[in-house]
Amino acid sequence: MRDHLDDEELTDPEDTGIHRFDARAGIPPRPAPAERDVLEVRHPCPACSRLLPAGLASCPVCLSPLDGSAPAASSPATAVRLVFRGAGGHLEVLPGTEMRLGTDDAWSPGAAALLAGETTVSRMHASVACSGDGRLTVTEVSRGSRNGVRVNDRVLTPGTPEPLRGGDVVSLGPEVTFTVQEPGGPP
Structure with a gap:
């Protein structure tokens, strides 16, 4: 019986970053990267304060431009x-x-x-x-x-x-x- 595992045996052959855990070796598993780990960045609309995803040209609620120019007739x-x-x-x-x-x-x-x-x-x-x-x-x-x-x-x-x-x-x-x-x- 072996006392340790080679690095090649810990790594998934498709190199996904997922590792098997061998309790005898005392190596904790590394979590696989998940798409949900990436947080969506949201910014408030300067006119109505609604949180909006990045990349919009105007607010879908109040239609104010989000590029820093003056809001459209907001009076x-x-x-x-x-x-x-x-x-x-x-x-x-x-x-x-x-x-x-x-x-x-x-x-x-x-x-x-x-x-x-x-x-x-x-x-x-x-x-x-x-x-x-x-x-x-x-x-x-x-x-x-x-x-x-x-x-x-x-x-x-x-x-x-x-x-x-x-x-x-x-x-x-x-x-x-x-x-x-x-x-x-x-x-």
Whole structure:
């Protein structure tokens, strides 16, 4: 019987770095490198503070550029506010941006948390876009949401933008509604 093992016997023939442990030799096993040992680096968005993975050009939540340039029209005085009834919250849509509305966090990162418990809102339901000059539209997703979108009780056609004005009431299905509040409007 041998008292020791040769180095060649400890190393896996495919050289993966995995070593067998021989308790008699007193050599502890070395852990194999794992892909999960590499931590994903995340940085906060300078405008909204959400932690984001490295390499993004703009924040998917507030759409602010992440390259150090000035955020896009981040003044609340220029944002259109969507005030939700029942959900107890609001979302702001800045000029030149789009706010996706749905329960899927990846598709709708800015609204999913607010709409998460709403069973009548689809994962990808609708989007609200605000042009650079402040014109606002709502569009139901082109393949249609589960429960539809209405503006002031008028049913929308999926994929067709519908203009919005301050005071309009938008329904995402039968239970979730929000009112459009233009910049400078009452809180």
